[in-house]
Amino acid sequence: MRIYVCEDRFEGILCGIYDAWASGLGHANVRVQVRRTQTLELFAEYTEVETDPAKAEKVASSVRRKLSEDIYVNLYKTAMSCAPDKADCMYRYLVRAFAAGPGIVQMYQDPAVMRVFEICRNVGNETHLLLQFIRFRQLPGNVLFAETEPKNYQLTLTAPHFADRLPDENWIIYEKNHGQAAVHEGGKGWFLARMGEKEAGRLRDRAGEDGYEDLWQTFFETIAIEERKNPLCQRGHLPLRYRGTMTEFQREAWNSRRKKERKDEIDVCIGHSRVGDLLPEDGGDLQRGTGGQADPAG
Amino acid sequence: MLIQENLTLQEKLRILSDAAKYDAACTSSGVDRRGQSGMTGNSSACGLCHSFAADGRCISLLKILMTNECVFDCKYCLNRASNDVVRAAFSPEEICTLTMEFYRRNYIEGLFLSSGVMKSPNHTMEQMYQALWKLRREYRFAGYIHVKAIPGADPRLIEAVGMLTDRMSVNLELPTGDGLRSLAPHKTRKTILTPMRQIQNGIRQDREIPLLQEHTAGFLEEGKARASVTGAGIQKAAGEQQDELLSWKKENAQPLWSQRKPAARMHVSEIGRRFVPAGQSTQMIIGATPENDYQVLSVAEALYHRYELKRVFYSAYIPINEDPLLPALPGGPPLLREHRLYQADWLLRYYGFQASELLDESRPNFNVLLDPKCDWALRHMEQFPVEINRAPYELLVRVPGIGVRSAGRIVQARRSARLEFADLKKIGVVLKRAVYFITCSGKMEYSGKLTEDTITSCLTWGDRKANWEISHQDSFRQLSLFDDFHMNVPPSMEDRFSVVTGQM
Numbered sequence: 001m002r003i004y005v006c007e008d009r010f011e012g013i014l015c016g017i018y019d020a021w022a023s024g025l026g027h028a029n030v031r032v033q034v035r036r037t038q039t040l041e042l043f044a045e046y047t048e049v050e051t052d053p054a055k056a057e058k059v060a061s062s063v064r065r066k067l068s069e070d071i072y073v074n075l076y077k078t079a080m081s082c083a084p085d086k087a088d089c090m091y092r093y094l095v096r097a098f099a100a101g102p103g104i105v106q107m108y109q110d111p112a113v114m115r116v117f118e119i120c121r122n123v124g125n126e127t128h129l130l131l132q133f134i135r136f137r138q139l140p141g142n143v144l145f146a147e148t149e150p151k152n153y154q155l156t157l158t159a160p161h162f163a164d165r166l167p168d169e170n171w172i173i174y175e176k177n178h179g180q181a182a183v184h185e186g187g188k189g190w191f192l193a194r195m196g197e198k199e200a201g202r203l204r205d206r207a208g209e210d211g212y213e214d215l216w217q218t219f220f221e222t223i224a225i226e227e228r229k230n231p232l233c234q235r236g237h238l239p240l241r242y243r244g245t246m247t248e249f250q251r252e253a254w255n256s257r258r259k260k261e262r263k264d265e266i267d268v269c270i271g272h273s274r275v276g277d278l279l280p281e282d283g284g285d286l287q288r289g290t291g292g293q294a295d296p297a298g
Numbered sequence: 299m300l301i302q303e304n305l306t307l308q309e310k311l312r313i314l315s316d317a318a319k320y321d322a323a324c325t326s327s328g329v330d331r332r333g334q335s336g337m338t339g340n341s342s343a344c345g346l347c348h349s350f351a352a353d354g355r356c357i358s359l360l361k362i363l364m365t366n367e368c369v370f371d372c373k374y375c376l377n378r379a380s381n382d383v384v385r386a387a388f389s390p391e392e393i394c395t396l397t398m399e400f401y402r403r404n405y406i407e408g409l410f411l412s413s414g415v416m417k418s419p420n421h422t423m424e425q426m427y428q429a430l431w432k433l434r435r436e437y438r439f440a441g442y443i444h445v446k447a448i449p450g451a452d453p454r455l456i457e458a459v460g461m462l463t464d465r466m467s468v469n470l471e472l473p474t475g476d477g478l479r480s481l482a483p484h485k486t487r488k489t490i491l492t493p494m495r496q497i498q499n500g501i502r503q504d505r506e507i508p509l510l511q512e513h514t515a516g517f518l519e520e521g522k523a524r525a526s527v528t529g530a531g532i533q534k535a536a537g538e539q540q541d542e543l544l545s546w547k548k549e550n551a552q553p554l555w556s557q558r559k560p561a562a563r564m565h566v567s568e569i570g571r572r573f574v575p576a577g578q579s580t581q582m583i584i585g586a587t588p589e590n591d592y593q594v595l596s597v598a599e600a601l602y603h604r605y606e607l608k609r610v611f612y613s614a615y616i617p618i619n620e621d622p623l624l625p626a627l628p629g630g631p632p633l634l635r636e637h638r639l640y641q642a643d644w645l646l647r648y649y650g651f652q653a654s655e656l657l658d659e660s661r662p663n664f665n666v667l668l669d670p671k672c673d674w675a676l677r678h679m680e681q682f683p684v685e686i687n688r689a690p691y692e693l694l695v696r697v698p699g700i701g702v703r704s705a706g707r708i709v710q711a712r713r714s715a716r717l718e719f720a721d722l723k724k725i726g727v728v729l730k731r732a733v734y735f736i737t738c739s740g741k742m743e744y745s746g747k748l749t750e751d752t753i754t755s756c757l758t759w760g761d762r763k764a765n766w767e768i769s770h771q772d773s774f775r776q777l778s779l780f781d782d783f784h785m786n787v788p789p790s791m792e793d794r795f796s797v798v799t800g801q802m
Contacts, residue, residue: 100714103713103714106707106710106711106713106714107711107714107715108707108710108711108721108724108725109711109714109715109716109717109718109721114721114724118724128346131346132346132347132348132349133348133349134404135403135404135405136402136403136404137403138402138403144402144403146404162404164332164333164340165333165338165339165340165441166333166338166402167333167334167335167336167337168335168336168338169338169402187335212399212400212403213403214308215307215308215311215396215400216400216403216405218308218311218312218315219311219315219360220349220351220357221352222311222312222315222316222319223315223316223318223319223351223357223361224319224351224352224353224355225319225320225353225355225616226353227616227630227631228353228354228355228614228616228631228633229352229353230352230353230354231352231354232354233350233353233354234350234351234352234353234354236354237347237350237354237356238349238350246349247403247405248349248405
């Protein structure tokens with residue numbers, strides 16, 4: 001078994017697929033894997049793959065020319081996934097696709113097709129939710145800044161939507177867990193950039209008081225009907241993991257954090273007072289202090 | 299009635315969104331529009347829900363009233379004239395900035411503007427028109443707008459407002475004319491159905507004659523010109539009898555899915571020249587008046603066929619006011635009933651069902667335990683089981699546990715190879731329900747009795763063990779030494795002593 005280890009990018013994976021295919025070892029004897037996802041195996045030979053745009057372009061163009069645009073889109077979405085086996089899934093999918101033709105997309109009985117379908121569905125669902133749940137904060141200098149924490153790499157899938165929607169705004173969407181950001185300048189296009197927690201923190205600090213955040217929270221609270229309260233239903237539509245970066249849940253989070261802090265403070269106070277009652281004022285140990293009242297001479 | 303003048307924006311928003319929250323329709327679907335430089339916003343056909351409130355309902359649009367001042371006195375409404383509540387009103391400017399600033403931060407998909415009736419329906423509609431005109435023309439907003447048409451407003455105003463919005467709706471309020479007479483004395487079936495018919499005609503005309511000429515005149519003038527054309531249908535609607543919806547009988551009507559139009563694709567520059575491109579909707583209150591589910595569903599079906607609505611929304615009645623004419627609901631709002639009506643509504647629109655198939659005069663209400671599709675399937679066991687690899691699409695979507703999407707996937711996938719139960723599960727079929735009604739290559743996975751009672755009990759008891767015990771009554775089970783053989787040791791002398799002395 002030879003395992004081709006490639007970079008975790010669309011182009012990188014396409015190069016891995018190219019090299020594995022070109023090795024001539026037979027599909028059963030090769031595997032493609034992205035860097036740092038799986039533990040090393042004992043009976044396998046590892047080959048590092050250099051990312052070469054020319055190779056990636058060859059694979060991409062032959063998929064688009066000989067197969068279909070749908071298959072290309074599926075491959076791209078799969079490459080954006082967080083699934084550790086995604087590179088190999090793409091490889092198996094292409095093996096089947098080149099054998100069966102463009103009709104492969106709907107052959108759900110095939111395990112390779114099914115797996116890619118599942119991954120794409122997962123990525124697509126998350127993209128859809130992010131388009132809804134991304135929240136921008138206003139920074140001075142007319143910049144909108146959003147933080148997200150998606151499982152899959154979503155920037156290239158969400159940014160086009162916002163570029164179309166807010167063409168004249170300056171905005172930044174930052175993916176915390178991937179250290180990447182999509183940056184858009186009003187009237188121009190968008191591009192991907194690396195962004196660390198440090199830079200993001202600086203941007204976050206610049207966001208001042210924004211009256212509209214407060215208004216939105218007010219709206220969010222009043223629009224719910226008390227008689228119909230249904231947190232389970234709410235959680236089904238809006239999973240908890242998205243709420244950390246959403247404006248409308250910040251007040252609630254702040255309140256509960258505040259409550260917890262206050263409770264801790266009270267606990268600490270109670271703890272102190274109890275120990276303090278027992279301790280004598282001169283700082284002697286417990287035994288002597290309690291005994292001291294009964295026997296002032298001691 | 300006094301409108302409070304010195305309220306902050308925050309207080310106004312609190313009052314006017316609180317007053318608008320009982321409106322059910324909050325969708326942003328039905329129109330596909332790309333953005334453009336110089337404008338703000340776009341719209342996607344599927345719609346986006348930007349948040350979900352604590353009651354689990356989606357927040358897609360900024361749902362507010364223009365004002366909660368109202369000269370009408372509908373018994374069920376929070377803002378009725380006889381209620382003593384703080385009255386407030388937004389200025390057009392405030393509506394525009396709120397919408398734009400919320401939209402930029404991706405809080406909302408657009409604006410949902412409704413209003414209490416200030417002075418007269420015409421006056422209110424004019425105010426709304428001004429706000430919308432400002433939003434579209436001055437703020438260059440290209441996102442989604444949904445507007446309520448005020449019953450009794452001039453057709454020309456409705457026409458003009460319709461040019462600036464994506465969706466318009468007129469609330470039917472109550473399913474029957476009798477209910478309306480008793481609870482909403484200022485509204486009549488006529489004032490509700492007339493604008494509904496007008497909007498329908500406008501949309502039709504818009505679809506048939508797209509963009510005849512370059513418009514240079516103001517939109518209000520344009521509205522007037524068009525209104526005279528669509529006016530022909532209005533007279534007809536007004537002349538129709540009171541309960542046209544309830545008494546409507548279908549004569550060789552096509553199933554709804556075949557009549558559906560795809561979402562309108564439009565260019566940004568067509569804003570102001572297309573009339574209500576995303577279609578119209580309506581809503582009715584469930585449980586405030588004594589109609590049964592069959593009547594409600596028949597009315598909805600008639601609305602879909604006769605008025606070509608995109609959606610009918612059902613809103614469980616929530617007691618806000620006390621009035622001898624209103625029902626007391628000790629068990630809370632009829633949420634399950636509302637849920638069943640929505641389920642049936644989807645069956646009408648996407649699954650090819652008819653109201654008379656799901657319910658009839660002898661069974662006028664939905665089953666509490668089973669969803670309408672399961673309920674229907676169980677009463678039509680002669681049509682099942684269905685062979686997955688051969689059945690037509692129309693029959694597949696009628697199987698409980700198979701939806702529109704999974705039926706589509708089945709039809710696609712079975713072209714290349716046979717489907718097995720494991721494949722179905724991955725495709726998205728809910729086997730928990732479907733397993734009683736389908737075969738794969740002639741095999742069935744469920745091995746119990748195929749009778750209505752057995753399957754009903756299997757479907758309603760979620761727990762497998764309980765299901766097994768129900769379908770295998772008086773058959774094998776784990777023996778118990780004490781229950782089955784009555785093995786009890788008689789008490790000894792010491793035991794009797796210890797009972798008396800209390801020493802164990």
